Amino acid sequence: VSDVLSKSATAAEIARAVAGGKVKATAVVDAALKRIEAAEATVNAFTDIVAERARKRAAEIDSGLHCGPLAGVPFAVKNLFDIAGLPTRAGSKINLDGPIAERDGALVRRLEAAGAILVGGLNMGEYAYDFTGENAHYGPSRNPHDPTRMTGGSSGGSGAAVASGEVPLALGSDTNGSIRVPSSLCGLFGLKPTYGRLSRAGSFPFVDAFDHLGPMARSTADLALSFDAMQGWDADDPVCTDRPAEPTCARLSEGIDGLRIAIAGDYFARGAEPEAFEAVATVAKALRATKTVVLPQAAVARSAAYVITAIEGAQLHLPRLKTRAQDYDPDTRERFMAGALLPGSWYVKAQRFRRLYRVNVLKLFEEVDVILAPATPCTAPKLGQVMMKLAGAEMPVRANLGLFTQPISFIGLPVVAVPTRQAGALPIGVQVIARPYNEQAALRVAAHLEKQGVCAATPA
Amino acid sequence: MADDKPDIARWVDEGAKAIGLPIAPEHRDKVILNVERSLMIAAPLLAIELDDELTPGPVFRP
Numbered sequence: 001v002s003d004v005l006s007k008s009a010t011a012a013e014i015a016r017a018v019a020g021g022k023v024k025a026t027a028v029v030d031a032a033l034k035r036i037e038a039a040e041a042t043v044n045a046f047t048d049i050v051a052e053r054a055r056k057r058a059a060e061i062d063s064g065l066h067c068g069p070l071a072g073v074p075f076a077v078k079n080l081f082d083i084a085g086l087p088t089r090a091g092s093k094i095n096l097d098g099p100i101a102e103r104d105g106a107l108v109r110r111l112e113a114a115g116a117i118l119v120g121g122l123n124m125g126e127y128a129y130d131f132t133g134e135n136a137h138y139g140p141s142r143n144p145h146d147p148t149r150m151t152g153g154s155s156g157g158s159g160a161a162v163a164s165g166e167v168p169l170a171l172g173s174d175t176n177g178s179i180r181v182p183s184s185l186c187g188l189f190g191l192k193p194t195y196g197r198l199s200r201a202g203s204f205p206f207v208d209a210f211d212h213l214g215p216m217a218r219s220t221a222d223l224a225l226s227f228d229a230m231q232g233w234d235a236d237d238p239v240c241t242d243r244p245a246e247p248t249c250a251r252l253s254e255g256i257d258g259l260r261i262a263i264a265g266d267y268f269a270r271g272a273e274p275e276a277f278e279a280v281a282t283v284a285k286a287l288r289a290t291k292t293v294v295l296p297q298a299a300v301a302r303s304a305a306y307v308i309t310a311i312e313g314a315q316l317h318l319p320r321l322k323t324r325a326q327d328y329d330p331d332t333r334e335r336f337m338a339g340a341l342l343p344g345s346w347y348v349k350a351q352r353f354r355r356l357y358r359v360n361v362l363k364l365f366e367e368v369d370v371i372l373a374p375a376t377p378c379t380a381p382k383l384g385q386v387m388m389k390l391a392g393a394e395m396p397v398r399a400n401l402g403l404f405t406q407p408i409s410f411i412g413l414p415v416v417a418v419p420t421r422q423a424g425a426l427p428i429g430v431q432v433i434a435r436p437y438n439e440q441a442a443l444r445v446a447a448h449l450e451k452q453g454v455c456a457a458t459p460a
Numbered sequence: 461m462a463d464d465k466p467d468i469a470r471w472v473d474e475g476a477k478a479i480g481l482p483i484a485p486e487h488r489d490k491v492i493l494n495v496e497r498s499l500m501i502a503a504p505l506l507a508i509e510l511d512d513e514l515t516p517g518p519v520f521r522p
Contacts (some may be wrong), residue, residue, distance in 0.1 A: 083496055303505040310498055322481055336492030341475040346502055351516035353505060360518060399497065 005031040007165025009344050011073040014424055020070030025058040025072030029117055032074040035431050038167045043142050044060055045160035047079050048121035057117045068115035069225055072426050077168040078155050078433040079106040079121035082202040090204035091126040093137045094320055094327050105202030107230045114229035118148035122157030126329035128173055128206040129402035130154035136329040140383050144460030145426055149380035152185035154178040158216050159186035169217050175210045176305055177405025183216055183417035184375035187427025189455050190216040191223045194436045197411025198284055201236030207312040210409050218457035220447040224248045224337055248440050252447045259441055261272055261289040264373040267298035268404055271391050272377035279420040282371050283430045286454040296360045304350035311347045314339030358411040365435035370445050375402045375417045375429035408433055416442040418455040468495050
C-alpha cells in the first residue's frame with residue numbers, strides 16, 4: 001500500500017486510511033494542495049482552487065461530521081461543473097460574465113455526501129467542443145507523461161490532474177469521447193456510464209443528446225467507488241434514469257467468468273496507427289477474446305454523431321455567436337458558426353439513423369457481453385499539432401482523435417477506458433464497451449486486466 | 461459532376477444572413493472551411509436511405 005499522502009495514493013487507499021483513523025483528512029488535503037502548487041507550472045490542469053473550502057470540509061470530516069466510502073478523498077471537476085460561488089467557465093472566457101453558481105453540481109454534491117472533498121475546477125477545451133485539451137484563454141493542459149504533448153480533451157485538465165497525481169479522482173464529461181480520449185492519452189482509467197445513468201444537473205451543457213458525466217482515476221476500484229456514490233435518479237436532469245442504482249463495487253473482484261468478450265472489427269480495425277490495434281490485441285489476449293463482431297454502419301454512426309453535435313452545439317451557442325464572436329476560442333468559434341448553417345434535414349436524418357443503429361448494435365449484445373475497441377487512433381500528439389498521419393493518410397487532429405469513441409457514445413453505451421503502455425512508449429487506451437446499464441461488466445473486465453498487470457496507470 | 465457541387469462561400473454568406481449571424485471578414489474563410497469539412501464528414505449519413513417508418517427514438521416524456 002502506497003503512502004496515502006503521496007501522489008500515487010488511490011481514492012480507495014485514502015478513504016480506508018481516513019476512515020480507519022490512520023491519517024487525518026486535513027493532512028490528505030494539505031498534501032494534495034501542495035502537489036497541485038508544485039505541478040501546475042508543468043501540467044496546467046486547474047483553473048480554480050478552492051483551498052479554504054477544502055480545508056474546512058476536511059476539518060469537518062476529522063471532527064466526525066461526515067463519513068462515507070470516499071472519506072477524505074480530494075477530487076476536482078472539469079470546470080463545466082457548477083462550483084458554488086464561482087462562475088461555471090466551461091472552458092470559456094464568456095461565462096466569466098455569466099451567473100455565479102449558487103450551489104454545486106449534482107455529482108459534486110453526491111461525492112461530497114460520500115465524504116470526498118472538492119479541491120478545485122479543471123481546465124478544459126472551450127465549451128467541450130474539443131478532443132485536444134487545448135484552450136486559447138487558459139492555455140493547454142499538458143500531458144504529465146510528456147508536457148510537450150496534448151492531454152486529449154475536452155476533459156484535459158481532468159486527465160492532467162489525475163495522471164500527475166495532483167488528485168486521485170476527477171470528474172469529466174463525455175459527449176463524443178471527452179472522458180475516453182484524455183484517459184487514453186494520459187494513461188488513466190475512465191468511465192463513461194450509460195447515457196442518463198448519472199445526473200447532469202448543475203453542469204454546463206454541450207449536446208443534450210450525447211452529454212454524459214463520469215469519473216477518471218488511476219484504478220478501476222476508484223471508478224467503481226465514485227460511480228456508486230454518484231448513481232441514482234435526479235429530478236433536475238430530465239434524462240436521468242429512474243432505474244434503481246446498481247452498485248458495482250461489491251462484484252468488482254468477481255473476475256471475467258461468464259462474460260462473453262469480443263473484439264470490434266471492420267471500422268474499429270482500420271484507419272489508425274499500429275499502437276492502437278496493438279493495445280486492443282494485448283487486452284484481447286489477456287482476456288482470451290478471439291471472436292470478432294462488426295458494429296454495423298459504424299462509419300455512418302460517426303457521421304451522424306458529428307452532425308448532431310455540430311447542429312445542437314451551434315444552436316446552443318447561437319445567441320452568443322451573434323454578440324460575442326470575438327470572445328470565443330478561435331479553435332471553436334468557426335466550428336460553432338459552421339454548425340449553425342447546416343441543414344435541419346441532416347439533423348433529423350441523423351436522429352432517425354440513431355434509432356436504427358441502436359437496434360442493430362443491441363442485437364450484438366445478445367451474443368456478447370463486452371466489446372473491445374481502440375480508444376484513440378494514436379498516442380498523444382504534440383501540443384499545437386494540427387495534422388497527423390493515420391494509417392498513412394494525413395488527417396486533422398481535432399476531428400479524428402474521437403474517431404473510435406463517437407460511434408459508441410452516439411447510442412449511450414457504457415464504456416470503461418483502460419490504459420496500456422509498451423516499454424518506452426506513451427500510454428494508449430482501449431474501450432471496454434458493454435450493453436446499456438451494464439457498467440458492472442465493463443468494470444469487472446477492467447478490474448481483471450488491472451489484476452493481471454495488463455492495464456495500469458503508470459506513474460508520470 | 462462538378463456542377464452539382466454547392467457554392468459553399470455563398471451558402472455561408474446567405475445562410476448567415478438568413479439566421480442573423482454576423483460573420484466578421486477575418487472569420488469567414490474558416491467558417492467556409494468548416495462547412496466544407498462538415499459536408500465531407502456528413503457524406504456517409506447523407507448517402508444512406510432510411511425506411512419511412514423509421515422515426516427517431518424520443519427521450520421526451522410528457
